[in-house]
Amino acid sequence: xxxxxxxxxxxxxxxxxxxxxxxxxxxxxxxxxxxxxxxxxxxxxxxxxxxxxxxxxxxxxxxxxxxxxxxxxxxxxxxxxxxxxxxxxxxxxxxxxxxxxxxxxxxxxxxxxxxxxxxxxxxxxxxxxxxxxxxxxx
Numbered sequence: 001x002x003x004x005x006x007x008x009x010x011x012x013x014x015x016x017x018x019x020x021x022x023x024x025x026x027x028x029x030x031x032x033x034x035x036x037x038x039x040x041x042x043x044x045x046x047x048x049x050x051x052x053x054x055x056x057x058x059x060x061x062x063x064x065x066x067x068x069x070x071x072x073x074x075x076x077x078x079x080x081x082x083x084x085x086x087x088x089x090x091x092x093x094x095x096x097x098x099x100x101x102x103x104x105x106x107x108x109x110x111x112x113x114x115x116x117x118x119x120x121x122x123x124x125x126x127x128x129x130x131x132x133x134x135x136x137x138x
Contacts, residue, residue: 012027013025013026013027013028014026014027015034018033020035020041020042020043021035021036021040021041021042021043022034022035022036022042022043022045022046023035025052032046032052033045033046034046034047034048034049034052035047035048036048050085050094053085053094054083054085054097056123057083057097057099057121057123057124057127058081058082058083058099059081060121060122060123060124061081061083061099061101061117061118061121061123061124062079062080062081063121064117064118064120064121065079065081065101065113065114065117066079066117067117067120068113068114068116068117068120069105069113069117071116072112072113072116074105074109074110074113075105076103076104076105077103077104077105078102078103078104079101079102079103080101080102080103081099081100081101081102082099082100082102083097083098083099083100084097084098084100085097086098097127099124101114
């Protein structure tokens with residue numbers, strides 16, 4: 001059973017190299033394989049790190065919109081969130097994300113739900129506010 005404390009849920013994740021371009025990432029009682037496609041030297045046994053970031057963005061935004069719909073008493077029916085990433089030219093990062101929300105609910109009703117949800121999506125807010133990143137050697 002996972003802890004309900006937010007601080008406990010974000011303690012740490014650890015990536016362990018498994019050879020080639022594959023790593024196993026573990027934390028919070030879960031484990032995932034992250035790899036690169038064969039076309040760039042990986043074995044394709046898992047999503048790429050940039051894809052995992054898009055998984056985080058899509059899932060967080062979907063949960064935030066569902067939460068916002070509940071707050072606004074909007075019955076969603078079906079809800080999907082698709083995230084598309086676009087590389088920043090030749091740079092080694094994603095320069096633009098597009099989030100596409102699909103629902104059975106009319107657009108005029110969904111617009112304020114999506115706007116409210118966008119304020120509560122931790123992942124999109126983190127990306128928008130460029131967190132500080134530090135590096136150290138243990």
